[in-house]
Amino acid sequence: MYHINEIVKNNTLIPSILAEADANDYIINIGPQHPATHGVLNLLITLNGETIKKVEPHLGFIHRSMEKMCESLSYRQFIYVTSRMDYLSAHINNHACALLVEKALQIEVPERAQYIRVIMDELTRIASHLLWWGAMAMDMGAFTPYFYAFRERELLTEIMEDTCGARLTMNYMVPGGVMQDPHEKFQHRVTTEFLPLLKSKLHEYEELVTDNIIFQNRVKDVGILSKEDAISYGCSGPTARASGVECDIRKLYPYDIYNKVEFNEVFETAGDSMARYLVRMKEIKESVSIIEQLIDNIPEGDFQAKTKAVLKLPKGEFYQRVETARGELGIFVVSEGGTTPYRIKFRSPGFSNLSCLDHITRGSKIGDLVASMGTLDLVIPDIDR
Amino acid sequence: MFIVEYLKEVTNAVKSLATGMKLTGYYFTHHKEIITQEYPDNRATLKMADRFKGEVVMPHDANNEHACTGCTSCELACPNGSIKVITKFDINADGKKKKAVDQHIYRLDMCTMCGLCIEACPTDAIKMANTFEHSVPDRNMLVKRLNNNGSKIREGVE
Amino acid sequence: MISFENIVKWIQAFLSAHLPHIWVLAVEAVIIIIAAIALFAILGLVLVIMERRVAAFMQIRFGPNRVGPWGLLQSTADTIKLIMKESIVPDNSDKFLFNLAPFMVMIPAMLILAPINFAKHFFIWDLNIGILFVSSISSISVIGILMGGWASSNKYSLHGAMRSGAQIVSYELSGGLSILTIIVLCGSLKVSDIITAQETGWWIFRGHIPAIIAFVIYMIAVTAETNRAPFDLAEAESELTAGFHTEYSGMRFALFFLAEYINIFIVCAVGATLFFGGWMPFHIGTWHAFNHIMDFIPSSIWFFGKTFFLIFLIMWFRWTFPRLRIDQLLNLEWKYLMPISMVNLLVMTVCAIYHLHF
Numbered sequence: 001m002y003h004i005n006e007i008v009k010n011n012t013l014i015p016s017i018l019a020e021a022d023a024n025d026y027i028i029n030i031g032p033q034h035p036a037t038h039g040v041l042n043l044l045i046t047l048n049g050e051t052i053k054k055v056e057p058h059l060g061f062i063h064r065s066m067e068k069m070c071e072s073l074s075y076r077q078f079i080y081v082t083s084r085m086d087y088l089s090a091h092i093n094n095h096a097c098a099l100l101v102e103k104a105l106q107i108e109v110p111e112r113a114q115y116i117r118v119i120m121d122e123l124t125r126i127a128s129h130l131l132w133w134g135a136m137a138m139d140m141g142a143f144t145p146y147f148y149a150f151r152e153r154e155l156l157t158e159i160m161e162d163t164c165g166a167r168l169t170m171n172y173m174v175p176g177g178v179m180q181d182p183h184e185k186f187q188h189r190v191t192t193e194f195l196p197l198l199k200s201k202l203h204e205y206e207e208l209v210t211d212n213i214i215f216q217n218r219v220k221d222v223g224i225l226s227k228e229d230a231i232s233y234g235c236s237g238p239t240a241r242a243s244g245v246e247c248d249i250r251k252l253y254p255y256d257i258y259n260k261v262e263f264n265e266v267f268e269t270a271g272d273s274m275a276r277y278l279v280r281m282k283e284i285k286e287s288v289s290i291i292e293q294l295i296d297n298i299p300e301g302d303f304q305a306k307t308k309a310v311l312k313l314p315k316g317e318f319y320q321r322v323e324t325a326r327g328e329l330g331i332f333v334v335s336e337g338g339t340t341p342y343r344i345k346f347r348s349p350g351f352s353n354l355s356c357l358d359h360i361t362r363g364s365k366i367g368d369l370v371a372s373m374g375t376l377d378l379v380i381p382d383i384d385r
Numbered sequence: 386m387f388i389v390e391y392l393k394e395v396t397n398a399v400k401s402l403a404t405g406m407k408l409t410g411y412y413f414t415h416h417k418e419i420i421t422q423e424y425p426d427n428r429a430t431l432k433m434a435d436r437f438k439g440e441v442v443m444p445h446d447a448n449n450e451h452a453c454t455g456c457t458s459c460e461l462a463c464p465n466g467s468i469k470v471i472t473k474f475d476i477n478a479d480g481k482k483k484k485a486v487d488q489h490i491y492r493l494d495m496c497t498m499c500g501l502c503i504e505a506c507p508t509d510a511i512k513m514a515n516t517f518e519h520s521v522p523d524r525n526m527l528v529k530r531l532n533n534n535g536s537k538i539r540e541g542v543e
Numbered sequence: 544m545i546s547f548e549n550i551v552k553w554i555q556a557f558l559s560a561h562l563p564h565i566w567v568l569a570v571e572a573v574i575i576i577i578a579a580i581a582l583f584a585i586l587g588l589v590l591v592i593m594e595r596r597v598a599a600f601m602q603i604r605f606g607p608n609r610v611g612p613w614g615l616l617q618s619t620a621d622t623i624k625l626i627m628k629e630s631i632v633p634d635n636s637d638k639f640l641f642n643l644a645p646f647m648v649m650i651p652a653m654l655i656l657a658p659i660n661f662a663k664h665f666f667i668w669d670l671n672i673g674i675l676f677v678s679s680i681s682s683i684s685v686i687g688i689l690m691g692g693w694a695s696s697n698k699y700s701l702h703g704a705m706r707s708g709a710q711i712v713s714y715e716l717s718g719g720l721s722i723l724t725i726i727v728l729c730g731s732l733k734v735s736d737i738i739t740a741q742e743t744g745w746w747i748f749r750g751h752i753p754a755i756i757a758f759v760i761y762m763i764a765v766t767a768e769t770n771r772a773p774f775d776l777a778e779a780e781s782e783l784t785a786g787f788h789t790e791y792s793g794m795r796f797a798l799f800f801l802a803e804y805i806n807i808f809i810v811c812a813v814g815a816t817l818f819f820g821g822w823m824p825f826h827i828g829t830w831h832a833f834n835h836i837m838d839f840i841p842s843s844i845w846f847f848g849k850t851f852f853l854i855f856l857i858m859w860f861r862w863t864f865p866r867l868r869i870d871q872l873l874n875l876e877w878k879y880l881m882p883i884s885m886v887n888l889l890v891m892t893v894c895a896i897y898h899l900h901f
Contacts, residue, residue, distance in 0.1 A: 028702075036782065146602075214866075214871075419603050
């Protein structure tokens, strides 16, 4: 085994954690290839036995320079790139881009399209939370929930596939509406197949994971993030709401028809991993209720507004935020009046949520790090674009 | 009482574990719940969604005619340059020159199935096919020419 | 009637008729070694395929069903693959210990086979301290794990090995205490005596609630001792990738893998012997007709049936529960299992002294 000082001596490009480490520190690399990181995230953790002294996340393993890439794409084309950011809420990312273009060009979106978009968003949110649930349980060492979650998610992706033609990166939203009218069986399948199935299986999730004593002990009072810290780290979405921060963009800055539907913003106050878990589980139920309100009331009309073939944004700066499954996604575009953005910036929820990881895991065990990371719901391409 | 609480804790813990085991036990004994599709075996019955975006194709009718005018809208709409339309000039009956497609080159290996080309096409000459078995031994085979040999544009398509 | 007992007797008679005494022993030893290794190989293959199928059905999928009939040859194919793979030895590792470790895990597992009664009067060596022998030898396997973890020169491996050490050492206590509760009942450490004592009924039925509590604690303790989920902290893949065998590949890894399954078989065989009467058929009091039918089922089937039922239980645990954290694992042992099994032992002793059991 190499001594830590040797590594420091022989390496000029050393992470700060190694530079600061003293000779007795026990440093472990979690990732970039590691089962718990769900992708290529590298965590340098300093250990004292089982106890974590410091966590330092390292990014850059999946950097695809998306912002730069979008600068060379037209306003119709750059939407599809954002599906690859947070691939679990691809619809919602696309939605944000479409909204931004519509806001800049003042395109009136038909009401039918707005309904379809919101339903799709909420279906995506359910799909994302289901996958998170399975993956988080797998981090905790329970393999079976993963398959149960995928059973419901599979039906959801099939419904998506019927309408959008793809299962993960749908690319369904376009400026001015949606690309195609929903499949004629869309409403029928959601109301008679998916929603009853999900509702009948939600109790299984509780029996298998939520109520399980081992699971509860693993997540209760683990990775506590206080309200103040959640705000100062810029956390958003379920992560912040678990600490009691009011930050649901759907409520605060409603877009499309979110101001017409009735739903509750889910809160927990404990701020621990259990609270984050419960917020997401309750959000599934809230999403179900939103879909139930909308699915039978989709108005007739066009699914797409008439837009010009070539979109040119007026000169200026535009910002649009939406609530993805992980939190607040902001898109900022500087336009010079051309067909492509001059500069584009994504404010992704995962990056801010990851930043609190060191804070919430210091002094806890390695198992707690895995639990905290699982409940933060990290999607690495979202953190590192 | 400490002892009572201790025992209550233990029984509740055991109960919560038993409910979990009951659930997995249920699925262990009920094989009808299995959702796995045995893919290569169920090829005959496997039906993809109508709109599934598998690859871009150019439908030809019985007379080997297509609807592509060679306008290159799809090429311009494609975000990652997977379409290249090579045009030529046909001389029609009146002796006038007319732009037409020579080769419609489609690179499946670069395509992300976003469907923007289909949206952009003014004459509905291309569409998404719902095929999905795309694996080939050589990646050059993924570069496809969409218009058939000797095909020409359908009458009346402008 | 063909039974294992008769086969053994026939072989012994055949050998003693032709060979001097010392050669008879030698030949028998060779036969036993071959039989033990064969049993190991078969058990490994069977248990791996069983685990995968059990996991698959619990997870609403089919599991391996392509190689051979119902996928039964899948584990054979996997073994062939593992044999052909290169066994990589890391550069900085302690080569000698690294190579020795898999055998240090396998050999204790083989030794424990000696006192187990596989069928009526069919065993390798029914020594009079059989159960003590089992529990003492089974603690040796932790040395192999520590050795492998240390020699790998990998931080994950070392961490996993250390966890495993703490875990196995502490869970042996409650495991041992729950074994003791049954020893108190039958008053002998000899495996065949323990089984004969259960002729009128298995201890789990005759020993009132203390026997059931002892059984539950025994199952938890052995799950932990064999490093199985939910106690698989030594190889917790979401924390330590693969724990102590991170650096092992090819056949060396397969030996660790095999040893895990053999250990499961052994602890379940001991559990079946202690609580379910080993090869003893299921008898109900004075229902002579029923008892007679039960006697027709060969004793080896009874033994393996019970053992595989317990193995299934352990697999069921694994595919249902999330993993514990290391401090919770030790809390569970020292704050719950240990005190409960001590009180349980006391209650059982009182029962045994006053002959309160059935």
